Amino acid sequence: MNHLRLIASFLLALALCACASSPSASQKADDGHTAQSDPVETDTRKPETESASLSPLHADGPQLMDDRNQPVVLQGYSTFGINYKPEYVNENTFRFLKEEMGSQVIRLAMYTADNNGYCTGGDQEQLEGLIDKGVQAAVATGQYVIIDWHILSDGNPAQYQDQARAFFQKVSRKYAGNPAVIYEICNEPNGSDVTWPVVKSYAEAVIPDIRANDKNALILVGTPQWNQAETEAGKDLLKDAGNMMYTVHFYAATHKDQQRQDLSTAYDQKLPMFVSEFGITEASGNGALDEQSGQTWIDLLDQDKISRVAWATSDKDEASSIFKPGTDPDSPSLSDLTEWGQWLRKVYTGKDTSDAKDSQDTSGSGQKTADEKSGDSGLEATLKQSNTWNSDGMTFTQFDLTLTNHSDQPVTDWSETLNFTKDITIDQSWNGDMSASGSSVTVKPGQYHSTIQAGETVTDIGFIAKSDGVVKER
Incomplete structure (x- = not known):
């Protein structure tokens, strides 16, 4: 074929x-x-x-x-x-x-x-x-x-x-x-x-x-x-x-x-x-x-x-x-x-x-447009636990993050903080910049999704948390 x-x-x-x-x-x-x-x-x-x-x-x-x-x-x-x-x-x-x-x-x-x-x-x-x-x-x-x-x-x-x-x-x-x-x-x-x-x-x-x-x-x-x-x-x-x-x-x-x-x-x-x-x-x-x-x-x-x-x-x-x-x-x-x-x-x-609006930068300048906001205003964050396994005495948990922009304008340079029931470290992550501190994880855009358009939902951000036991979102 x-x-x-x-x-x-x-x-x-x-x-x-x-x-x-x-x-x-x-x-x-x-x-x-x-x-x-x-x-x-x-x-x-x-x-x-x-x-x-x-x-x-x-x-x-x-x-x-x-x-x-x-x-x-x-x-x-x-x-x-x-x-x-x-x-x-x-x-x-x-x-x-x-x-x-x-x-x-x-x-x-x-x-x-x-x-x-x-x-x-x-x-x-x-x-x-x-x-x-x-x-x-x-x-x-x-x-x-x-x-x-x-x-x-x-x-x-x-x-x-x-x-x-x-x-x-x-x-x-x-x-x-x-x-x-x-x-x-x-x-x-x-x-x-x-x-x-x-x-x-x-x-x-x-x-x-x-x-x-x-x-x-x-x-x-x-x-x-x-x-x-x-x-x-x-x-x-x-x-x-x-x-x-x-x-x-x-x-x-x-x-x-x-x-x-x-x-x-x-x-x-x-x-x-x-x-x-x-x-x-x-x-x-x-x-x-x-x-x-x-x-x-x-x-x-x-x-x-x-x-x-x-x-x-x-x-x-x-x-x-x-x-x-x-x-x-x-x-x-x-x-x-x-x-x-x-x-x-x-x-x-x-x-x-x-x-949807074409979010690509056609100007080639890479500059933010005037109507783009900073921060996470209007973003709804939903975290889903999709996998858990044990290895070498540690527990690994995969979390998938969904972000939805409910506002009527694009959101850029956003940041989301996620809290968990135990201290964790980040073993792997994708499509975002993750940093862990104690039982909290801060997620920023990194190379991907620096702008989330009005009404847009992003579903491909995630990470694997490593901990000494079962960990859940708090």
């Missing part, structure tokens, strides 16, 4: 904090976007530092976990094919996705066939350079990154198996040990002769090449029928593949009750699943948005704690693009979002773009 809230109870925070039946010929798009079943960079940052702050991820039963064995639910965005839209492999775009769109993972979709794909005449050196640029940009913005071997019209992954092996040998050597990097070895296997045994055989050839360089990297494996045959994989699992998950794709206007039931069945089989591409259009990537079916899908993914990546970071004139045609990838804004992009932002962040 071509196209794909933190909901994550992520202690990812610990640190950072389509395709039911075969498609007909009429369902194929001119750009190689087949309808699934009905479908040098000057970087003054130090990406290694951001990468080191990301928790290594691993599958445990059906769940994605962090290095403390706490469930992680990633949400993010896929590029369009990087050989079609290379300009969106862009740190400014990725930072916008992170800061305004709730993104925690970027998927780099590199077509293997179609329009000068990697295996069909494309400039391999240039495409590999785009992959590296994308990895560095994702890491520089504090996000995980999926390197996607995006087979589509070449439905049988075995067709270019030798090229896949050479590619993954190369990139896994380059990024070995980088916890941010995830490998997706076959986007959407498809075709009447492409059964699960065919895909399994391909995976059994490619995965050892990655494992030779990186024994612990998370690997994603697709299933037949445009990633709609997860129950088949659940009956015949890959052996000795190490840390891996099986991918599921859906487009909510096409894939409904049956596909959701298949996912639930596979989850009950404890199959580790990752939705590496989804949309709420038809499987072709176009057509009307089915928001009701889309929300039903999101509710199911939330229930089962399944990560999800939306298609697509692009300004292509089709319903599954999150940006309007002509959007500048160097300076995207909320006003550039399509209806699909606005829906995603609301689902991922809880913010309704249609009612």
